[in-house]
Amino acid sequence: MENLVLYSVEERIATITINRPEKRNALNPKLISKLTETFIRASEDDDAKVIVLKANGGSFSAGADLEYLQQLQQNTFEENVADSNNLRKLFTTIYYLPKVVIAQVEGHAIAGGCGLATICDIVFATSESNFGYTEVKIGFVPAIVSCFLVQKVNETIAKEILLTGKTFNAEQALAYKLINFVTNASEINQKVKEFALSLCNDSSGNSLMITKQLINQTTNPLLEKSLEFAVQINARVRESEDFKKGIASFLNKEKINW
DSSP: OOOSEEEEEETTEEEEEEOOGGGTTOBOHHHHHHHHHHHHHHHHOTTOSEEEEEESSSOSBOSBOHHHHHHHHHOOHHHHHHHHHHHHHHHHHHHHOSSEEEEEEOSEEETHHHHHHHHSSEEEEETTOEEEOOGGGGTOOOHHHHHHHHHHHOHHHHHHHHHHOOEEEHHHHHHHTSOSEEEOTTTHHHHHHHHHHHHHHHSOHHHHHHHHHHHHHHHOTTHHHHHHHHHHHHHHHTTSHHHHHHHHHHHTTOOOOO
8 A cells, every 4th residue: 555645753743744756746535635644643643742744756746636637527516525525624634733734845836735835834945846826727716725825825915826826936935925934955854843843842832732723713713614615616616617628628738728
C-alpha cells in the first residue's frame, strides 16, 4: 500500500508530508482522507506540540488529479455532496486543530493545493513557489476555500484572486497577506524548524490553542453556515455544462473557448 502521507515527530514538532511526488502531490479522495486522519493523529499525539505540513518532490500540491476530475463527471449530486464534505472536513480539521499548523510550501500550490496552504496558521514559501486558484478557468468554483480566503486576505483581494484564476509568485502572495514568510529554498527547512521550535520553547501549548480558537471564532463566526452553503454550490456546479466542457477540454489538453 502506498504511503500517501508520512508522519514523524522530532523535538516536539510533528511533520506531515504529502508523499505523492509522481503526481505532483495532486489531491484525490484517498489523499484527502489520509491527510485528515493524520492531522487528527497529530492533534492527539502528546509528543507533538506544533505541526508542519510539507510535501515531497517539486510541488506542494497541484490541485485535483486527472482521474479525480474524470470521476467527478460521473458522480451523482449526492456523491458530489459527500465528496465536497470530505474536503470540507480536511480544511476544518486543520482550521480547528488545537495545535498550530505551519505550511512549508515549496513549488506550486495550485487550486486545492493553494487551499491547503491557505488554511494553515502560518505559511512559509520559497521564492520559487507559485500560488493560485485556477478553478474558474475550467468551469469550476473554489467554493469551500473561499469561506476561509475572504477572512484571510479581505474581500477585494479574494475577488481578484478567485475571479481571475491567475497564478502569482510568493512575493505577491506575501503582499496579499496569503502567506507569512518568503525564504530561499536552501534555507526553508531551517527557517521553519526555528519558527516551530520558538513556539514549542517560548509559548504555552494551552495558550497557543486558546489564542488560535479565539482568532478563528471571532473573525469567522458564520463559518459553518458558509461552508454548508459552499458544499451545496460545489456539488451543483459539477452538474453544469460549463464544468463538463471545462473538464473535458482540460483532460484533452484543448484550449477552452468561453
